[in-house]
Amino acid sequence: MDAAISIxxxxxxxxxxxxxxxxxxxxxxxxxxxxxxxxxxxxxxxYTGINRHTRDLDIFIRRADFDKISDALRMQGHATELTFPHWLGKVRFGDVYIDLIFSSGNGIAEVDDLWFDYAVDANVHGVDVKICPAEEMIWSKAFIMERERFDGADIIHLLNACGDKLDWARLLRRFGSHWRVLMSHLVLFGFAYPSARHVVPPPVMTELIDRLRNETVSPSPEHSICLGTLLSREQYLKDIEQEGLQDGRITPLGNMTPEDTAIWTEAIQEHHKPH
Known part of the structure; x- marks a missing residue:
């Protein structure tokens, strides 16, 4: 019951x-x-015991289940919308809304079976539910580095609270070729909490340091690529639109289509409008 009250x-x-x-x-x-x-x-x-004001409720689902969930909600009088086809829908009640999330804004952290295999029991507002695994939360949050939002502190707090219980092998697999992003957060974690550095297993840091050392002395990619768009949908647009660098979000480098990125970019202006 303590967890339910805390949540x-x-x-x-x-x-x-x-x-x-x-x-x-x-x-x-x-x-x-x-x-x-x-x-x-x-x-x-x-996971952390940190209380935070939230404007909405985040529900994570498989993309293949969006229509089924929409139908179930509509039958009870709730309208849904597919706000961004590559990652997000919503169900609204006046000015309040619930996000229906099946990936991340950069198309990387797609909700798959493993999210559910490692989910944790909890209780939210008196309803028994499952919550996202800490590993997948770290994975999806690690890429959020906008001017107006940076989730690095969230990751550091999750590592501090759960680091000794994490499935580190799965976390490394989640990041895959984007291991530098994970490494950057682990380095900052050791800076923020020097006395808790041991929470990150030494073999994990050794593996990442070895990768960095090997990559440092390897030839750079021949093609001009910008993976910065995986970190921020806005701050690297100049590199894509004016400098002609290849957008790391778009297939085959990423999981998004040009149409997805166009819709996601167009929404920036709406996001910056005063409310």
Whole structure:
């Protein structure tokens, strides 16, 4: 029950109507039988004990299940939308909304079966649910490096709270060829918490340092590529649009299509509008 109480506090006691909306949607999803996970501030609080105000509820689903979940919600009077076809949908209740997430904004952290295989039991607003695994949270958050949002501190707190229990082999596999991103966060973790450096297994750091050493003395790629767009949808647009570098988000380098990136880029202006 302590975890349930803690997770409830993560939302700083939302308004009764908002709480009722959250609970109704969670109940509908449980009744539908379609797997889903709770993430965001609720999962972060479950692992770290850190309370944070949140404007919404993050639900993680498989892309293949979006239509089934939409149908289940519509049958109970809730309209859904596929906001960004490559990673995100929403269900709204007035000014309140729930995100239906099946990947990440850069198309990298796709929700697959492993998210559910390693999910953790929790209770959110009185409803029994599963929450995202810490490893997948670290993976998806690691690439968020916008001017207005940087999730590095979240990762450092997750490492501090869960590092001795993480499946490090799976985490390394998740990052794959993007291992430099993971390494950068692990280096910062050791800086933020010097006395907890041991939480990161020495073989993991040795492996990453060896990769860095080998790559440093290897020839650079022949093609002009910018992987910065995996970290920020806005801050590397000049490199793509004016300098002609190949966009690391777009297939075959990444998982997005030119249409996906165009929609995602167009939304930047809407994001910066005053609310």
């Amino acid at each position: 409830l506090r993560a939302a700083e006691n939302p308004e009764p109507e908002t709480k009722a909306f959250y609970r109704q949607v969670l109940d509908i999803l449980n009744d539908s039988g379609v797997p889903f996970l709770v993430g965001g501030a609720y999962a972060f609080n479950r």
